[in-house]
Amino acid sequence: MKSVIIKPKNELLKKHIQYFLFFKKTDNHTLNYTTFPNSNLCLAIYRHNAIKYINNSDTNSCSITEGNKNFTSRFYGFHKMPFQVNIDSSLDQICIIFYPSALRAFTNESYADLMSSDTVFEEVFADKDAFFLEQIFEENNLTKRAEKIELLLLKNLKNELPEKLREALYHIARHSHSENLNIETLSKKLEISDTTLFRLFKNHLGQNTKSYLKTIRFRNTLDEILNLQNTLTAVAHFNQYYDQAHFINDFKTFSGYSPKHLIDKVSVQQNDLAWIYDKNNRE
Incomplete structure (x- = not known):
């Protein structure tokens, strides 16, 4: 699996977005990795994948398989234990990594609702172009992908923290x-x-x-x-x-x-x- 990190270029966004993370996996071999609790929040967007996310007192894991939906999006964060990811399919994934509290600069939607949703991207960015995700995933140049995401984020930037x-x-x-x-x-x-x-x-x-x-x-x-x-x-x-x-x-x-x-x-x-x-x- 290939992973690429791209930092935002816009000065306003640098206060809110730590980086964009792109994952690409072209085979169906099983792959596993573990990450650790952090203070940031990850908005993960998947193309043609099914996501099974379990987060309780005993388990903090995400299983990724082939899916029927064009796009699935989830928030990951606020972990109190290691986060285990199991991938059993090809993968084309975009992650937007928000600094602590930075999500509130873009939406006032309930955290409880967002953390349990698998269409969170549509809920946070309701005013986006209807074909935005199709256009993003059709762009193979990851730098240009990041630039298009920055434009969307800037368009939705609206709130200030107390x-x-x-x-x-x-x-x-x-x-x-x-x-x-x-x-x-x-x-x-x-x-x-x-x-x-x-x-x-x-x-x-x-x-x-x-x-x-x-x-x-x-x-x-x-x-x-x-x-x-x-x-x-x-x-x-x-x-x-x-x-x-x-x-x-x-x-x-x-x-x-x-x-x-x-x-x-x-x-x-x-x-x-x-x-x-x-x-x-x-x-």
Whole structure:
């Protein structure tokens, strides 16, 4: 399977879109990979595939097979455990990766409804050209695909985030390493109640404050481990884990592996994708 990452060119979109991700698989051999919880949200669009998505307390998986529908689209995100993807068909997939809370710049649709829909693209971009997806998938030049998607996103850009939420995200980005951030300290910093903070995160990010903070800490830790910046003990201390056992248990919950074992298994592409890829099933 081939995967290509293209960053947005438009300066306005760079605040909302982390990157566009294109997957292409031309055979029907089985392929499996695993990704890890992140703070962003992925809008995945498939052509001629059927998607079976299971997300509960025991399972977080997506099975992709041949399908009868022209297009299927889903949101993936807010994971609390590794996300396992099984592909048993050819694949032509487009992913739009939104920064935290960035979806709210394009739609006010309910997160609960969007996360359970398999026609989410049509629901978010209701004003698009009726043949937009056909035109996108017929374009084989991935750079031109990304440019057309940017034009659609710019056309639908309309909402601004509440000031307190922007302040919260800015504070988390700057101080997630240096402070032991939790709901109490963050709401005190913003001078709002815990309830108001919870509502801001749930309404605009689709997940509660506690889950978001834990995910941010995991991603910070994962990046440092993969870049071999420090010893594991130093990484745990720097990311405000109160002891080594807490660090290892938390890491296993998010990735399925201890920090030491994950280093030998994970693949990194273009400094953005970190996943466990089944090398025995590569093209």
